[in-house]
Amino acid sequence: MSNSFMETVSRWGRRGTAGTSIAASLAFEDVVHGYGKVRALDGISLAVAPGEVVCLLGPSGCGKTTLLRIASGIERPLSGRVTIDGREVAGPDAFIPPERRGVGLVFQDFALFPHLTNLANVMFGLKALPKAEAEKAARLALSRVGLDKHAEDYPHTLSGGEQQRVALARAIAPRPGILLMDEPFSGLDSRLRDAIRDETLAVMRETRATCIVVTHDPEEAMRMADRIVLLRSGRIAQIGTPSDLYRAPADLDTARFFSDVNEVPGVVRAGRLVTPVGYFAAPGLAEGASAVAAIRPQSITPKPAGMCVPGRLVSRRFLGEVELLEIAVQGLDAPLKARVRSGEGLAPGRDVGVDVTAAEVLVFAAPGA
Incomplete structure (x- = not known):
């Protein structure tokens, strides 16, 4: 990462609140x-x-952006109500236009006016203020995001x-x-995304505004x-904290969305799912x-042959911080995928043991069952 990039991020972070x-x-x-x-939203x-x-999360076409556009007033729902502080802004009895909702918008393509300076772009949403006050507020917002020197x-x-x-800056001004x-x-660019996202979140927390982010x-x-x-398909599949959705997904599709999973079929016997790689609470x-047992790759640890479930290493790929292993196990149609810090000493074709952290395994009814 270049020094100039780090200096830019550092300068941004040192700006006023x-x-x-x-x-x-x-x-x-x-x-x-x-x-x-096409039903984009179905009773949200x-x-x-x-x-x-x-955060509104989901695959393309699930209704995320449509819900955001309805919240902003860009679109009016076919039915239902939207309220801000209890006041109906969209529904059978009212429709308040975007400029009167007290809502800030940041679009995917930024939607900046190319013929206006950066300062004028930020001032665009401050027309209700006297020009001097609008310019002061716009410069303050640009300063907060580290771009006051680029105002003109x-x-x-x-x-x-x-x-x-x-x-x-235009949205928060x-x-x-x-x-x-x-x-x-x-x-x-992926190199910039994490730093800019983290600093954007810091600005959002400082403004204390209620925030909805589509991703x-x-x-x-x-x-x-x-x-x-x-x-999912215009409906809410699950709501919760990040930990809730990752650790306790409502269904197999949700588990798949949040991480790669090995899907191991089995049959329930005496309250446990019996599979070729072990027994798991059901x-x-x-x-x-x-x-189906949904087993995340990081929940699988290779052991010396003769320990745990027997398997054979099919492939080993270096991914930087981790290595991706594929391990064939008798009774499974596809190899198990395991992510490990180091696969040193393991070579394709070698017999290994497969240890699964049972507490991290998610069990769901088989699709269609």
Whole structure:
């Protein structure tokens, strides 16, 4: 990582604090929306507390951005209600336009005006203020994101990360009660993404605004959110803290979304799932039911041959901090994938033992069962 990059991040982090907002609550009540015959949202109910950071997570087409657009007022739901601090802003009895909702927006493509300077871009949302006050507030916001020296420059002269920071400054300058962000980091170079995301989160916490962030990246959601709302086909699949969704996913699809898993089939006997790699607790599943053990690669440890479940190492790939092993086990159609710190001394074709950390195994009813 270059010195200039680290200096930029460091300078940004040393700026003054952002102005605080009066955080607002945001609620969706049985919201339905669609495009033609496609049902984008199918009865979404969700309450976001003042000052809370919530990530809307899910694959493309699940309804994340549609819900954000309805929250902002860019789109009106087909049915249901949206309230801010208990006041209906969209529903059967009212529709408040975006500019009157006290909502800040950061789009995926930043949506900066190319013909305006960075300062003028930030001032764009401050038209209600006298010009001198608007300029002061805009310069303060640019200073907070480390771009006060680029106030008179134009967006095209900045890097992607810097443009994202201008967009953030524009969103926070009016001190909105609610800040909505639509995949704001997806277009950034991976080298910059973590640093800019972490600093953006710091700005969000300083403003104390209620924040909703759309992302398709589970790791990003876990790093940023107080709560994650996982959407699937226009419905809420699960809501909870990052720990809730990772450690106690509601179903196999949710477990798959948050990490790679080895899916090992088995049958429930006396409250345990019997599989070729061991027995695992299966509470709530009927005797004789078909089920699946979802085993994360990091929960598998290779042992010397003769210990634990017998297996044979099929392949070993170096991935930097970890190595990915594929281990064939009798009774399984596909090799188990294991992630280990070091596979030193292990060579493909060698017999090994397979040790599974049973406490970390997730058991679900077999799909279609």
